Amino acid sequence: xxxxxxxxxxFFFLLFLQVSVLNNIHFLGYVNPYLYISFVFFYPLKExxxxxxxxxxxxxxxxxxxxxxxxxxxxxxxxxxxxxLFFIKIYFRKTSTDYPFFNLHSESFGKVFNYVTTLTVIxxxxxxxxxxxxxxxxxxxxxxxxxxxxxxxxLFFLGTYIFxxxx
Amino acid sequence: MQQLFYFxxxxxxxxxxxxxxxxxxxxxxxxxxxHKSKFVNSANSITGGIYYKIxxxxxxxxxKSENEILAKENTRLKNLIEKNNSVVLxxxxxxxxxxxxxxxxxxxAKIIKNDYTxxxxxxxxxxxxxxxxxxxxxxxxxxxxxxxTENSSDKYTRVQSILNKNSRINARIKNNTFYYxxxxxxxxxYNTIQLHDIPRQAPLKIGDTIETGGKSTIFPxxxxxxxxxxxxxxxxxxxxxxxxxxxxxxxxxxxxxxxNLYKKEIQSLENIEDE
Numbered sequence: 547x548x549x550x551x552x553x554x555x556x557f558f559f560l561l562f563l564q565v566s567v568l569n570n571i572h573f574l575g576y577v578n579p580y581l582y583i584s585f586v587f588f589y590p591l592k593e594x595x596x597x598x599x600x601x602x603x604x605x606x607x608x609x610x611x612x613x614x615x616x617x618x619x620x621x622x623x624x625x626x627x628x629x630x631l632f633f634i635k636i637y638f639r640k641t642s643t644d645y646p647f648f649n650l651h652s653e654s655f656g657k658v659f660n661y662v663t664t665l666t667v668i669x670x671x672x673x674x675x676x677x678x679x680x681x682x683x684x685x686x687x688x689x690x691x692x693x694x695x696x697x698x699x700x701l702f703f704l705g706t707y708i709f710x711x712x713x
Numbered sequence: 714m715q716q717l718f719y720f721x722x723x724x725x726x727x728x729x730x731x732x733x734x735x736x737x738x739x740x741x742x743x744x745x746x747x748h749k750s751k752f753v754n755s756a757n758s759i760t761g762g763i764y765y766k767i768x769x770x771x772x773x774x775x776x777k778s779e780n781e782i783l784a785k786e787n788t789r790l791k792n793l794i795e796k797n798n799s800v801v802l803x804x805x806x807x808x809x810x811x812x813x814x815x816x817x818x819x820x821x822a823k824i825i826k827n828d829y830t831x832x833x834x835x836x837x838x839x840x841x842x843x844x845x846x847x848x849x850x851x852x853x854x855x856x857x858x859x860x861x862t863e864n865s866s867d868k869y870t871r872v873q874s875i876l877n878k879n880s881r882i883n884a885r886i887k888n889n890t891f892y893y894x895x896x897x898x899x900x901x902x903y904n905t906i907q908l909h910d911i912p913r914q915a916p917l918k919i920g921d922t923i924e925t926g927g928k929s930t931i932f933p934x935x936x937x938x939x940x941x942x943x944x945x946x947x948x949x950x951x952x953x954x955x956x957x958x959x960x961x962x963x964x965x966x967x968x969x970x971x972x973n974l975y976k977k978e979i980q981s982l983e984n985i986e987d988e
Contacts (some may be wrong), residue, residue: 565763574828598789599729611757614828616741617740624730678832679878683900
């Protein structure tokens with residue numbers, strides 16, 4: 547299948563899944579998953595990072611347009627898109643020569659779990675801090691981060707499990 | 714010069730990242746400002762159109778409760794007409810000219826996107842400039858207040874919900890028109906809102922009804938808000954009272970937009986005083 551086309555499709559699929567379904571879940575009154583960040587996990591590693599950073603920014607900004615939140619989604623997804631490389635070096639011990647062969651499915655589950663969890667928690671923490679925009683209710687921010695991260699991670703691993711089985 | 718090029722070459726991704734972060738930060742700050750939130754909002758034709766489709770699709774879920782609310786409101790309005798008629802019959806002379814001097818017009822609209830979980834919540838309505846909706850109009854439904862219109866495109870309008878930390882609305886106790894306070898939200902519970910700066914001597918009891926005060930050009934007097942659920946008897950600087958809303962903000966359907974016909978006149982008068 548045509549690779550760039552596949553990622554354009556993934557972009558719009560994640561965007562509409564997020565704004566039409568996941569933003570309206572409100573589990574227990576306020577917990578929502580933010581599954582659109584799996585774009586950052588699925589996008590392949592490349593030497594030229596400009597298209598990836600720009601695509602992540604635009605995805606975040608599109609979610610912002612739908613949820614009337616200024617630029618908080620754009621800010622937080624761009625942060626994890628930028629620091630992704632750092633955590634790949636730490637958890638998977640990859641150098642720039644390994645980038646074309648790197649695939650999340652071929653790595654062991656423990657490493658992938660650490661990698662995805664770290665980025666998800668960072669993203670959610672930045673997102674909720676900005677959404678709250680004050681130092682009051684800090685416990686609210688931390689609880690939201692915890693619950694939403696668990697929700698997002700469950701959906702992410704279930705989703706990848708189902709889709710890799712079919713192939 | 715060589716050094717400078719080398720610097721840009723080495724940190725090009727980081728600089729690009731910083732530039733995009735700066736844009737995102739600017740948009741975030743602008744979004745919190747009532748008068749500057751022009752660019753990123755859902756009241757454009759693309760997002761508005763998509764939300765309109767989604768809301769058309771999911772509307773059937775809430776038809777039953779929506780019908781009940783409409784029936785209740787109809788009953789209330791019919792009772793009101795009956796009451797007014799009897800007053801007119803008894804005291805004919807009271808029928809003054811002011812009754813006919815219309816001050817507000819009402820437009821109905823449907824909420825197609827509702828938020829109540831973040832600290833800065835916004836709603837989206839399916840009417841816009843084409844239907845005469847402008848900035849700073851009141852949005853209510855039969856149970857009470859909902860918010861203030863903030864930004865409108867041709868077909869859609871964004872509303873700053875009362876569940877927004879920037880929202881400030883003048884309010885008072887029903888049947889006691891002397892004491893006023895300001896209605897704010899602390900961002901915690903979507904059923905509870907806070908009334909600030911109400912004078913200490915005001916008689917506050919749990920269960921008292923709070924309504925809008927009519928001291929602004931946006932909200933008419935006497936629109937219901939909620940009942941007092943908690944009174945703080947401490948000596949804090951801002952006399953804060955918790956209010957339980959009549960409206961269930963998580964389940965909103967059809968609303969009314971109120972336009973003040975004398976708003977321009979009042980504002981022009983206020984501007985003259987400033988100069």
